[in-house]
Amino acid sequence: MINNFAEKHKDKFTALDLCVFALWRGATYNRDSPDKPVVVTAQDKKTVYIAAGRKTIEFVREFPLDSSADFEKLRSVEYYKSAFVAEDVDMIELNEEEMGYTLAIGCMLMPSDTTSINLLPGEYRKVRPTEMKKPRLHEIVAVTSVLLIGMTIAPYIYVYRLNMLAQNYQANLIRLEMSSRKVQEIQQEIKRYQEQINAVQSFKTQSYVMMLNSIRYALPKDCEIKSLEFKVTSTAAQNVNQPDIKQNSKLQSNSTGINNQEANNASQTSSNRVQSNNNPQNSSQNDTTEEINPLSNPDTVVIEVRSKSIQSIGLFVDNLSRLPFIKDVTVGRIEYNMSVYNFTITASISPL
Known part of the structure; x- marks a missing residue:
């Protein structure tokens, strides 16, 4: 089943993990006491997931969500307590919305988890994000072409922007010149009026x-x-x-x-x-x-x-x-x- 899945989705996935493993990893990555036993329970619309353990996962179970799901959940927890001597176990119960968030965190933490197991066969695995990937020829050509095109277009874009700025400055300069001429005309008119006022004020009755x-x-x-x-x-x-x-x-x-x-x-x-x-x-x-x-x-x-x-x-x-x-x-x-x-x-x- 795994080989069929890997062949069907070739070169699309980095790793393959079980859902219950990802839930355990996402729910316990920031716990205060790593040595204390923890039981993680979650459910979606069809399945109930149970994962339990101390430093690493020790007990896993999945069963369908039906009328007997609550009884099976209680029976599985009691079995883990008695079989693994974990009477002071901490319970973490996730609803459907919390399950999706926790699952995403568990998948993200898989490359840094030393105890994780990649179920995807080696010939179908992609390079991990933390590893250096050797570029291929067509990737080098594509990147080089983009850089050359960018370097060629950049001066024209810069010149275009400078021309737009020059046009704006020229329009502002024309407006300022018009305003300056208007101010000079007003000042000359004020000067003429002041001369007339001074002439009238200089009049006196003989x-x-x-x-x-x-x-x-x-x-x-x-x-x-x-x-x-x-x-x-x-x-x-x-x-x-x-x-x-x-x-x-x-x-x-x-x-x-x-x-x-x-x-x-x-x-x-x-x-x-x-x-x-x-x-x-x-x-x-x-x-x-x-x-x-x-x-x-x-x-x-x-x-x-x-x-x-x-x-x-x-x-x-x-x-x-x-x-x-x-x-x-x-x-x-x-x-x-x-x-x-x-x-x-x-x-x-x-x-x-």
């Missing part, structure tokens, strides 16, 4: 703009301003090494009436212009029209006014004298024409 509103409120009801001119005198210009710059605001109104409302309209429609000084001395020094310098602070104001009464002239002069930025108010030429007085007022402007 003193003569506030003066116009104060002079308008100082004007009596029956007076009308024909022209108002802010000037930088020649003395002040020489002190700052600048040309004679005169800034002039002319206020115009309708000729239908002379009242405070007309004066308000005239002040709202005022415009800045530069003209030469009426003083002959200053006109000889500066005969050409100069551009207005918005950063210059005027020090003199010249106002041409017309009024219906001489009392309004005095009232206007008195009102101007009370303004905090006006000093040294003087009345220039006075002309009477068709029941209207035309006169000129010159005043110095104090630094604010």
Whole structure:
């Protein structure tokens, strides 16, 4: 029977063992007392296995699983105790699941068990896993071919991976360059906005703009301003090494009436212009029209006014004298024409 089995499964098995031997080996490989007798019982769906012994297996029995199996198991154990003088025997009972696990361990431990017996004939045995196996020619050729193919393909695989990494790095670099350009554009835009903010913050309201509103409120009801001119005198210009710059605001109104409302309209429609000084001395020094310098602070104001009464002239002069930025108010030429007085007022402007 063994020879028939070995011939049928030639070159497929390393060793041949009995199931009960493997159960004994797997159940007793890690016991604490090797000299103490042990009885191992196990059963599957058809057979009951009993193996007993001390250092090595001494008693073996197999019988079918039927109605008398429990009695046969008890009778076999009692027989071993009496025949082998083993009253203090240890019992190891395995169910079907534990039997499969123990059987696998016993088969695995067979090559290292010196007391095991290989029932497979020598001519049918394969080399044990612990022995060195001499390689055959076709195995050498197969291994050499695999190594050569691997060494040939490895550089191409490595180059392919490097190309993939290079593409990823290039894509990341393009994204970073786009982000960098976007950041530069945003920084330039922020710089432009900051320049505009600085320019707006550098703006300031000139003193003569506030003066116009104060002079308008100082004007009596029956007076009308024909022209108002802010000037930088020649003395002040020489002190700052600048040309004679005169800034002039002319206020115009309708000729239908002379009242405070007309004066308000005239002040709202005022415009800045530069003209030469009426003083002959200053006109000889500066005969050409100069551009207005918005950063210059005027020090003199010249106002041409017309009024219906001489009392309004005095009232206007008195009102101007009370303004905090006006000093040294003087009345220039006075002309009477068709029941209207035309006169000129010159005043110095104090630094604010």
